Amino acid sequence: MRVRILLTMITILAGASSVLAQCKEFKWPEDKKKAEECVAVWGDAMKTGGNLKSAVPSFQWMLTNAPQWNTKLYIDGVTLYDKLADAETDPAKKKVLVDSLLMIFDLRVKNCGDEVNVLNRKAFASYKFNIKNKEALPGLLALYDKVYEISGTNVTDANIVAYMTTVKANQVYLKSVTDEQILHRYDKIISLVDTKIAAAKTPADADKLRGYKDAVDALLIGMVKVDCDFVKKNLAPKFKQNPNDVALAKKIFKFMLEGKCTDDPLWLDAGEAIHKHSTEKDFGLLKALAAANIAKGDYDRAEVLLKEALAMTSLKGQDRAEAERYMGSIEAKKKNYGAAREYFRQAIAADPSDKESWEKIGDLYYNSADDCAKLKAKAEDRLVYLAAFEMYQKSGNTAAMARAKAQFPSKEEIFELNWQRGSTQRVGCWINETVTIQTRD
Numbered sequence: 001m002r003v004r005i006l007l008t009m010i011t012i013l014a015g016a017s018s019v020l021a022q023c024k025e026f027k028w029p030e031d032k033k034k035a036e037e038c039v040a041v042w043g044d045a046m047k048t049g050g051n052l053k054s055a056v057p058s059f060q061w062m063l064t065n066a067p068q069w070n071t072k073l074y075i076d077g078v079t080l081y082d083k084l085a086d087a088e089t090d091p092a093k094k095k096v097l098v099d100s101l102l103m104i105f106d107l108r109v110k111n112c113g114d115e116v117n118v119l120n121r122k123a124f125a126s127y128k129f130n131i132k133n134k135e136a137l138p139g140l141l142a143l144y145d146k147v148y149e150i151s152g153t154n155v156t157d158a159n160i161v162a163y164m165t166t167v168k169a170n171q172v173y174l175k176s177v178t179d180e181q182i183l184h185r186y187d188k189i190i191s192l193v194d195t196k197i198a199a200a201k202t203p204a205d206a207d208k209l210r211g212y213k214d215a216v217d218a219l220l221i222g223m224v225k226v227d228c229d230f231v232k233k234n235l236a237p238k239f240k241q242n243p244n245d246v247a248l249a250k251k252i253f254k255f256m257l258e259g260k261c262t263d264d265p266l267w268l269d270a271g272e273a274i275h276k277h278s279t280e281k282d283f284g285l286l287k288a289l290a291a292a293n294i295a296k297g298d299y300d301r302a303e304v305l306l307k308e309a310l311a312m313t314s315l316k317g318q319d320r321a322e323a324e325r326y327m328g329s330i331e332a333k334k335k336n337y338g339a340a341r342e343y344f345r346q347a348i349a350a351d352p353s354d355k356e357s358w359e360k361i362g363d364l365y366y367n368s369a370d371d372c373a374k375l376k377a378k379a380e381d382r383l384v385y386l387a388a389f390e391m392y393q394k395s396g397n398t399a400a401m402a403r404a405k406a407q408f409p410s411k412e413e414i415f416e417l418n419w420q421r422g423s424t425q426r427v428g429c430w431i432n433e434t435v436t437i438q439t440r441d
Helices: 002-014 032-048 052-065 071-087 091-112 115-130 134-154 158-174 179-199 203-223 228-241 246-258 265-276 283-295 299-310 317-333 337-350 356-366 383-395 398-405 411-416
Strands: 424-427 433-436
Touching: 032 052, 032 071, 052 071, 071 091, 071 115, 091 115, 115 134, 115 158, 134 158, 134 179, 158 179, 158 203, 179 203, 179 228, 179 246, 228 246, 228 265, 246 265, 265 283, 283 299, 283 317, 299 317, 317 337, 317 356, 337 356, 356 383, 356 398, 383 398, 383 424, 383 433
Parallel strands: none
Antiparallel strands: 424 433
């Protein structure tokens, strides 16, 4: 019975019309009464969930005699054979049903067109039934290759992870794909997902797509040993030849970040290439590049990048505070302490929960002792530590508080200046803060 079904399908496909009618209008055959009976038979069977096998002859009659009746013919046919294949436990019979199911998609393309939409559906249907079938894996991979070739950005979301899973299945079970072929297909998938994310209508849609992207990345890492040596051997030469290849730059940047070799100049070059060709600023990227430039001592470049970040109107809260802190750290390294403090204060204004910036202001004060010392009275020169202590107290860093307190003036030292504990004094130098007199003893 099942073999006969498949042979009938093959015969129908061979004789199908090549006219690409869209099958939107109902096009009844000459024997309309018989056609209406057939539609009713399979419709009732599918509606009640009863004996689906009894609906097969009616469906096949319509497929033979009215192949352009309406797209409903193929939609219902797919549903019918999908359920039959799901329910079949005999492997040989299941294979016949699955093959017939896939032919229905081909017949729809042959008679009604709409190839991109239909082949996307066919690919996922084949994936559902054939992903664990070694004999079917080469054909499934070829089908996915074609779907991605003809669909552009219209590949359905369901075929994102499924394609990469199919690539992996061919690698694991058949050893039929090379690392280069894997990466080529990975590039196509990631490029598609990035385009879809950029066009997402809602944040939820974008987040869902990012989840697919993470799943594809995880599959790749399990297939190819993508470490820093791999990047430098396989990707660096290509990037050197074409430093404007943004897709390649993104791969290098991501893989080297995961491989923890961001101290390699290649990683920074890749990041700069991404930034150069980006139409929209990405704070995460700007921050990473700024940090890398700070690490290598290129404060001017880091400052340019951070100012770009701070110019982003969308940058708020903790992200803005982090950018302000980076700027403060740069100014501190340049010994522009006043400017550094202002950046740290702006960080706190952006994120009132920011404790780190209070600590950094404390460090500025603590490390200014020698620069601000007048060397006339020890108590006066030690006021910077009182100012530092107050900042450390706001940061909650008890170890830093203890370190600063150990440098407070002694009772004898404040006595020499006729100062009293609890009174206030102004810290001079660039600090220009009022502190409450305390002693270390």
